[in-house]
Every structure is written in C-alpha cells, then in structure tokens.
Amino acid sequence: MRIERELMRGAGPVAVLKLLQSGEMYGYELVEALDTRTEGVLAMGQSTLYPLLYNLEAKGLIKGKWREGDNGRKRKYYTLTGKGSKKLSAETKQWRALGKAMQSIGVLPDPARAIAAGGLGA
Amino acid sequence: MSELPDQLKELIAQTTRRTRLWRAERRDVEQELSAHFTDGLATGKSAETLVKDFGDPNAAAKLIRRSKKRNRPLPWRIMRNAMRATAGVFALMVIVYLYAAARLYSAEPNVTIDYAAQLTQRAQAVRQEDRAWPHYRSALTELKRTPEEEREINLGESSLDEAYTRTAAFLDRHANQLADLRAASAIEELGYVPRHRISDEDKDLWPGLWRDQQQMLPEEQDLLSQSILGILLPYLQEMRYAAICLEAEAQISLDRGQDSSLTIANIEAMLNIARHARETPTLIAELVAVAVMQYAINTTTGALRDHPDAFTEANLGRLAHMFSAIDTSDMVTRALRAERIFFLDIVQRVYTDDGAGDGRFAGNALEGIQSLAGGAYDDIVITKITAPALTLVAPSRREVSEQNEMLTNFALQRAATPMWKWSPETVDEYFEELLGGYSLASKLSLIYLITPHFDRVIASRHWFLQNRDAALVAIALELQRRRTGDWPQSLEEIPKTILPSIPPDQFTGEPIRYAIVDGVPTLYSVGVDRIDDGGTPARQAGQLKDEAAREWIHASRLNEHERLPTGDWILWRGPVPN
Numbered sequence A: 001m002r003i004e005r006e007l008m009r010g011a012g013p014v015a016v017l018k019l020l021q022s023g024e025m026y027g028y029e030l031v032e033a034l035d036t037r038t039e040g041v042l043a044m045g046q047s048t049l050y051p052l053l054y055n056l057e058a059k060g061l062i063k064g065k066w067r068e069g070d071n072g073r074k075r076k077y078y079t080l081t082g083k084g085s086k087k088l089s090a091e092t093k094q095w096r097a098l099g100k101a102m103q104s105i106g107v108l109p110d111p112a113r114a115i116a117a118g119g120l121g122a
Numbered sequence B: 001m002s003e004l005p006d007q008l009k010e011l012i013a014q015t016t017r018r019t020r021l022w023r024a025e026r027r028d029v030e031q032e033l034s035a036h037f038t039d040g041l042a043t044g045k046s047a048e049t050l051v052k053d054f055g056d057p058n059a060a061a062k063l064i065r066r067s068k069k070r071n072r073p074l075p076w077r078i079m080r081n082a083m084r085a086t087a088g089v090f091a092l093m094v095i096v097y098l099y100a101a102a103r104l105y106s107a108e109p110n111v112t113i114d115y116a117a118q119l120t121q122r123a124q125a126v127r128q129e130d131r132a133w134p135h136y137r138s139a140l141t142e143l144k145r146t147p148e149e150e151r152e153i154n155l156g157e158s159s160l161d162e163a164y165t166r167t168a169a170f171l172d173r174h175a176n177q178l179a180d181l182r183a184a185s186a187i188e189e190l191g192y193v194p195r196h197r198i199s200d201e202d203k204d205l206w207p208g209l210w211r212d213q214q215q216m217l218p219e220e221q222d223l224l225s226q227s228i229l230g231i232l233l234p235y236l237q238e239m240r241y242a243a244i245c246l247e248a249e250a251q252i253s254l255d256r257g258q259d260s261s262l263t264i265a266n267i268e269a270m271l272n273i274a275r276h277a278r279e280t281p282t283l284i285a286e287l288v289a290v291a292v293m294q295y296a297i298n299t300t301t302g303a304l305r306d307h308p309d310a311f312t313e314a315n316l317g318r319l320a321h322m323f324s325a326i327d328t329s330d331m332v333t334r335a336l337r338a339e340r341i342f343f344l345d346i347v348q349r350v351y352t353d354d355g356a357g358d359g360r361f362a363g364n365a366l367e368g369i370q371s372l373a374g375g376a377y378d379d380i381v382i383t384k385i386t387a388p389a390l391t392l393v394a395p396s397r398r399e400v401s402e403q404n405e406m407l408t409n410f411a412l413q414r415a416a417t418p419m420w421k422w423s424p425e426t427v428d429e430y431f432e433e434l435l436g437g438y439s440l441a442s443k444l445s446l447i448y449l450i451t452p453h454f455d456r457v458i459a460s461r462h463w464f465l466q467n468r469d470a471a472l473v474a475i476a477l478e479l480q481r482r483r484t485g486d487w488p489q490s491l492e493e494i495p496k497t498i499l500p501s502i503p504p505d506q507f508t509g510e511p512i513r514y515a516i517v518d519g520v521p522t523l524y525s526v527g528v529d530r531i532d533d534g535g536t537p538a539r540q541a542g543q544l545k546d547e548a549a550r551e552w553i554h555a556s557r558l559n560e561h562e563r564l565p566t567g568d569w570i571l572w573r574g575p576v577p578n
Helices: A005-021 A027-037 A046-058 A082-104 A111-116 B006-019 B023-042 B047-054 B057-069 B074-106 B115-119 B121-125 B133-143 B162-173 B175-185 B207-215 B234-255 B261-277 B283-306 B313-324 B333-350 B363-373 B380-391 B397-415 B427-434 B446-450 B454-484 B555-560
Strands: A062-068 A074-080 B513-517 B520-525 B569-573
Touching: A005 A027, A005 A046, A005 A062, A005 A074, A005 A082, A027 A046, A027 A074, A027 B023, A046 A062, A046 B023, A046 B047, A046 B057, A074 A082, A074 B023, B006 B023, B006 B047, B006 B057, B023 B047, B023 B057, B074 B363, B074 B380, B115 B121, B115 B333, B133 B175, B133 B234, B162 B175, B162 B234, B175 B234, B175 B261, B234 B261, B234 B283, B261 B283, B261 B313, B283 B313, B283 B333, B283 B454, B283 B569, B313 B454, B333 B363, B333 B397, B333 B446, B333 B454, B363 B380, B397 B427, B397 B446, B397 B454, B427 B454, B454 B520, B454 B569
Parallel strands: none
Antiparallel strands: A062 A074, B513 B520, B520 B569
C-alpha cells in the first residue's frame, strides 16, 4: 500500500529518526529497513530518502560521517544527535496522540476492544 | 563508481550534474549515490531495478539541491538572504520609480486662465492717443548717449568733479528731451503693454533686445517660457533712468543759482513717473516706483540742505502737498497681491488640473523649472532621471498653492502693519517654518524656487514712508526758520498749520526725533538699537555706516546679533551754518 505524499512527508522523517535511534545506518540500509520493516508502507524511493536525510542533517537532528564499513567500502553513516533524540521523543508523543484520536473515532482499531472481540492476534 | 554498470554511472552523473551544487557538495552526493547503488547490487538487485527504484533523476536533483543548500555555512545563508532582501527592495524601488516616471511624464498641464491679460489689463485699456509711453519713448531714444559716452548719470562729490561737468553738459544738450519727459509724465496713463517680445515701435529704444529677438528661433517655447514670468519689463529701467536724469538736472539748476521752478517741475515729474511705473503691478515695478519716489525725496531734502533759499514759501507748500498726496495705502501690498498671479500662472503650467484645486507635477515642465531655479539643478539629464523619485516627496498643486497663499497673507499682513508693531518672526523665517525647515521636499516646492525674498521688499515700503515723513518735517522746519529766523528747539514749536502732526519713528512708534547737532538741524529715527543717541550717525563694527541702523531686528532679539549697529538712522541734515 502506498501512502499519500502529504502523509509521508510527516511520517518519513519520524520513521528515519526512529530507525537511527537503535544505531547508525547508511542510506541503502535505511531504504531497505523502511521497506521491509513497514511491509512497504513507508518504502520511499532513493530520490526522496537522500534529500530527507540532508534536510534532517541541516536541522542538526542527524549527523552523517564517511567511514569504511565491514566490507572495506566507504559509506556515509548517519547517527541520531541529541537534538534529534528530543525531536523524536516529541514527535512520537504527537503520533501517539494522533493514533489515540484516530482510535477514538474508529479510524484505527481500539486494541482493548479488539482483544475483547478476539482480534489483534488473540 | 568505476565498478558500477554504465546506466547507474550515467544516472549518478546526470543527477549530480543537475543539482548545480558546489563541486564538493556534488562529489559528496556522487559518492553517496555510488555507495548506495553498490550496496543495492550487492543484495542481488539488477541495475535496471535500482534505476527504477531511484525514481526521477530530475526531481531527485531538485530535492537534493534544496536540501543540500540548507547544509551550507551560516555566513553564506545570511549573505544569500541579505542579497535576496536587497534584490527585493531594489525591485520594489524600480517598480515605484517606473510608476512615478509614468505618472510624471504622462502628466499634461492644462492652461485655462490668461493671467498675462489680467496683469496688463490696465495698460491695454488705455487708448493709443492717451498713452504717455510713445512720448517717453521718443524722448528716451534721443536721451541715449552715444557709444562713446557712458550712460551713467553721475554728479560726483561736487560741481568741481569731471563727472559733474560731463553729466551737466550731456543734460544741457538734451534739455528738450528732459522737457519732453516732464510732458510725458504729466499724461494720465502710461499705456505700455508688457509682452514676451518688444514691439516694432520700441526697436530704436532697445536695439540690443530687438537684435536678440530677431535672432531667436521661431517659437519653440515650452509652456513655462510663455508664462508671465517671461514677460519683458525693460520700460522700468527706462523710467528709472528718466528719473535719474531729472534729479540730476534739478540739482544742477539749483547749483547754478536758478530758482526752484525747474526743481519743482522735475520732482513732480518724478512722482508721476513712479505712478506710471506702477501701471502694471509687478514686484519689480513697485521697487522701481519706490526708488523713483525716493529720488524725488532726495532732490527735495538735498535742496533744503544746500539751497534752502531757492524755494519760495509757496513752492515749499506745493512740495509738502505733493508728498502728502502720495497714495501709500497699497504701496507694496498691491505688488504682493500681483505676485499671486505670477504664482498661479506658473502653477497652471507646471501641474495637471483635477478640477478641484489639486494636480500633479508634469514632467514636461522640468526644463522650465530648471531654468527658473537658476542653477539649483545643473544637468537636465540628471534632473529628468531623478525627477520621478523626487516627485514622490514633492508637494502637490494643492499643497504649494496653500503654502503660497499662507505666505502671501503673512507678507501682506506685515506690509500693512507699521514697522514698530511687527512680530518677531520675519517673512523669511515664516517661509522656512512653512516649508518645514527647508527639507528636501520643501526644496522641490515651486514656492521655494520662485518666491522672492519679501522682507526687504516690505522694508522698502517702511523706509520710504519714514523718508517721506522726514521730508515733510524738513519742509516744515524750513518754513518755521523763515518765520522765526532760527531753527526751532523742538518739533512741538512748529505750529500745527505748518506741521499738523509729528510723524512716527518706524522703530518705536513714538514721534520722529529732532536735534540741533553742532548747529545743524537733524531729523532721525532711533534706529534698530532703539536708543536715542542724539542724532549720532550709525556705526557698525567701528565703521560709519549710514543705513545700517535702518535694518530691522525685533527689539526682543537684539541680543542675538553680535554686530548690532549703534547710533541713529539719520533722515535729514539741514544746512551747515557758515
């Protein structure tokens, strides 16, 4: 499923920040992770990812550094900065609030009710 | 990158080239994309798939460029923003300038009132056969000196001077023309109609002007040069010259021991010439008229000093009557009112007319305004380029008209008020205040460019009144001396039948001062310092300066002037005792 561009514009940066929270990653790794871990929902073309990374870098939320990887090839590895962490935390709260709001009006399923109804993998 | 398939290399090259980033930035992007595709190939994806997954290189290049530029150093970003702001402001200024230029150069004045006709109305109404001018003209044409002779009439310090002898000989040779001048002056109306060009009839009187006029190109005049400011007034110089000749002739006749009949006739002629000069009401005509009347006064007071016995009592009475009869009620004020006409005529040639009293400056008047300003703007090209911007701050038709009206009213009110009642503020100071302290906008005001300095013009009226009054008192003193055999000790001694009232001192409003100084009867005003120095002539910075004491300064502001003259303004000194 493809996400609308406007929605992606808000979700993409948070997703990248979240992925980097667990450790440094390089461009292709991020592309793959977004694709596989979100089952393609947040997959983005490289033409979108790299500008997104440069923007986050310009805002000081992530930092890129060239270094050799395990295979001996040079790659640019991105890490989350302190400022990026704070931003991620703030954004996460907002997404949670949004999710809750969406649940309350039925756009997203309410986990409690879903469990009661035998859903959500129960 | 060299290990990548050609199509990926081409994609990277194409994308980075299109970013138009700095070389180092492009290299960074190139390396990153290269690493990206290498990683992609390593996972087993084909080059085609990677190209497809990458998306549109153009869109990528655009997005990369935008995001990379955000990573540029802060000084660069500040500079870029400053340049953008400057360019924005400049663009805005250009738009405003173009708008102003379009407004300025598309504006067309609309001349609706023939002010020249209004100005010369009185002269035009005089029938040809009733005009004094043709008589003046023929007398003055013959009174012209030959090129070898100087035109100046100069009696020097005494009758022994060479200049005196030369002038006397010249006037003797032209006694008939002087008689013709007297006859011309006795005619009721002058009938000289001033125009932009001199008439064919006047070409022998003004051959130089006539020659210049013939050499002028056929009418290429703009609206402004057709205004009443361009009207020629050479007759005024002739009227002044006629009076100077008559004054000199009167003095010479008395010096030769002749009776006063010629003197009286010439004084009367001078007063008539002054009246004729005022026929067309202009400021310059008024100043010439006042000067000519002053010659008549000088002739009288000089004669009373040097040849007091030349006058019969009847002639003295006649002189007193002539001077009393001078109509001073509208002296100068009439000319100030006439100046309004000049102003309004310029306004209708410089501004558009919205029909409700307002309008905007018209670009085609710029050259005329430049010549009016007389050097205020040096280069017409620069003027034309800068004018649109300047008109944004220059006053509108309504504003200049209101400014002029206020200034004229202030000047009129001052001219009609005796000098001793004048407020501390001069017309020049009021003018400056009115224009907001000579700001740029005020300097672009028509009123700033064409309004003469009124203070001296107004002062000339009061100086004349003071001198005329002193001449009347001098006549009364001479009459009293003849009756009692000696000068009176005070003016109060003179019977009211001879001197009905003692005229006021223009500086104080109190009676004019009189003292016998070393046996010489002396009439004086206390002068600008308002201190009675007993008839001591004025001194300024240690130098004798006769007229320095008549220059008006308000009593409350005397301490602002370091070089304040001391002494009195001497109006008349009688004969020196033998």
